[in-house]
Amino acid sequence: MPRPIEALIHPAALAHNLQRARALAPDARVFAVVKANAYGHGIENVFPGLRGADGIALLDLDEAQRVRTLGWRGPILLLEGCFEARDLELCSRLRLWHAVHCQEQIDWLAMHKTHEPHRVFLKMNSGMNRLGLTPSAFRAAWTRLNALPQVDEITLMTHFSDADGARGIAHQMQVFLEATSDLPGERSLSNSAAVLRHAADAAVRADWVRAGIMSYGSAPDYPEHDIHHWALQPTMTLRARIIGVQQLQAGDTVGYGSSFRAEGPMRIGVVACGYADGYPRHAPSGTPVLVDGQRSRTVGRVSMDMLAVDLSALPQAGMGSEVTLWGRGPGASVLSIDEVAHAAGTIGYELMCALARRVPVSVDATA
Numbered sequence: 518m519p520r521p522i523e524a525l526i527h528p529a530a531l532a533h534n535l536q537r538a539r540a541l542a543p544d545a546r547v548f549a550v551v552k553a554n555a556y557g558h559g560i561e562n563v564f565p566g567l568r569g570a571d572g573i574a575l576l577d578l579d580e581a582q583r584v585r586t587l588g589w590r591g592p593i594l595l596l597e598g599c600f601e602a603r604d605l606e607l608c609s610r611l612r613l614w615h616a617v618h619c620q621e622q623i624d625w626l627a628m629h630k631t632h633e634p635h636r637v638f639l640k641m642n643s644g645m646n647r648l649g650l651t652p653s654a655f656r657a658a659w660t661r662l663n664a665l666p667q668v669d670e671i672t673l674m675t676h677f678s679d680a681d682g683a684r685g686i687a688h689q690m691q692v693f694l695e696a697t698s699d700l701p702g703e704r705s706l707s708n709s710a711a712v713l714r715h716a717a718d719a720a721v722r723a724d725w726v727r728a729g730i731m732s733y734g735s736a737p738d739y740p741e742h743d744i745h746h747w748a749l750q751p752t753m754t755l756r757a758r759i760i761g762v763q764q765l766q767a768g769d770t771v772g773y774g775s776s777f778r779a780e781g782p783m784r785i786g787v788v789a790c791g792y793a794d795g796y797p798r799h800a801p802s803g804t805p806v807l808v809d810g811q812r813s814r815t816v817g818r819v820s821m822d823m824l825a826v827d828l829s830a831l832p833q834a835g836m837g838s839e840v841t842l843w844g845r846g847p848g849a850s851v852l853s854i855d856e857v858a859h860a861a862g863t864i865g866y867e868l869m870c871a872l873a874r875r876v877p878v879s880v881d882a883t884a
């Protein structure tokens with residue numbers, strides 16, 4: 518039998534989560550963000566859950582091609598736009614909308630030969646200082662784009678640095694609104710955290726929201742809020758089985774570096790999951806897991822192919838027991854990826870994106 522570990526993708530949960538974005542921004546259209554191979558889920562695996570989206574947003578031209586091959590005829594937005602002039606040919610051929618965040622991308626458009634003018638998303642750097650034109654250069658860029666026969670529609674776009682946290686979005690909203698007040702066109706501002714926390718403001722919802730992490734059942738502002746608070750459902754389950762059991766006495770240690778020492782007699786299970794599967798090596802002893810749907814904790818260091826869990830309070834559990842590393846467990850049990858990520862000092866995004874290739878993935882066809 519193959520090594521007993523698998524990932525299960527839940528497209529129905531993704532559809533539910535996209536509905537949550539829609540409910541919070543009812544007057545906006547919703548881009549489902551599927552960059553990084555749908556945040557590690559596999560674009561093909563989540564595709565059945567994407568049908569309710571109004572558009573699909575991603576970064577790689579290769580991923581755009583895959584989405585078209587799956588039969589998606591709706592909008593596709595390249596969030597970083599083109600990386601070189603030649604990419605515009607694919608934009609024309611696949612009817613891709615693309616971000617324009619710098620002068621070079623405007624230069625390429627001006628030289629591009631096309632019969633069908635493009636829809637572009639002109640991106641402002643309103644304070645994040647990653648991609649985008651400064652507020653002072655924004656109007657001139659808009660005017661230049663607007664004069665190009667290669668361009669038909671210009672949507673105004675920006676991205677928030679702190680929608681999930683204490684600083685919030687007010688400073689960036691002010692910059693964006695001031696610099697765009699008399700420009701026509703649709704607007705797109707909000708990522709998941711802005712949809713969840715700030716969408717009471719119509720200017721934040723705007724015309725298009727870009728729902729990434731919330732679509733995948735992770736709360737961007739964990740631990741302040743969790744997925745139950747936001748009514749989101751996990752879209753990825755990572756589960757494995759117990760392949761060994763050890764009985765420990767007081768003073769016995771577990772795993773490399775002997776980082777865990779038993780204080781008294783205890784029973785542990787060894788799980789067929791390690792950092793080479795994408796489980797975070799930095800998860801300390803005490804990181805939550807589900808064993809047969811019951812909460813327990815890891816003990817000792819995570820190794821490449823295995824980790825250990827405490828079975829002391831679970832006498833029925835043993836060889837072959839199912840261990841949920843994150844996602845949906847047996848019955849109605851749930852272990853949010855955010856809890857695991859938080860324990861390991863990272864975020865849900867990183868764990869889902871890091872699911873290793875060696876883990877077999879299947880699609881959960883049930884609701």
Ligand SMILES: *Cc1c(COP(=O)(O)O)cnc(C)c1O
Pocket residue numbers: 550552596676707708709710727728729730731737
């Ligand atoms: C990744 C990304 C998003 C989605 O962000 P989430 O926090 O996952 O919702 C939205 N907009 C842009 C430009 C992005 O790069």
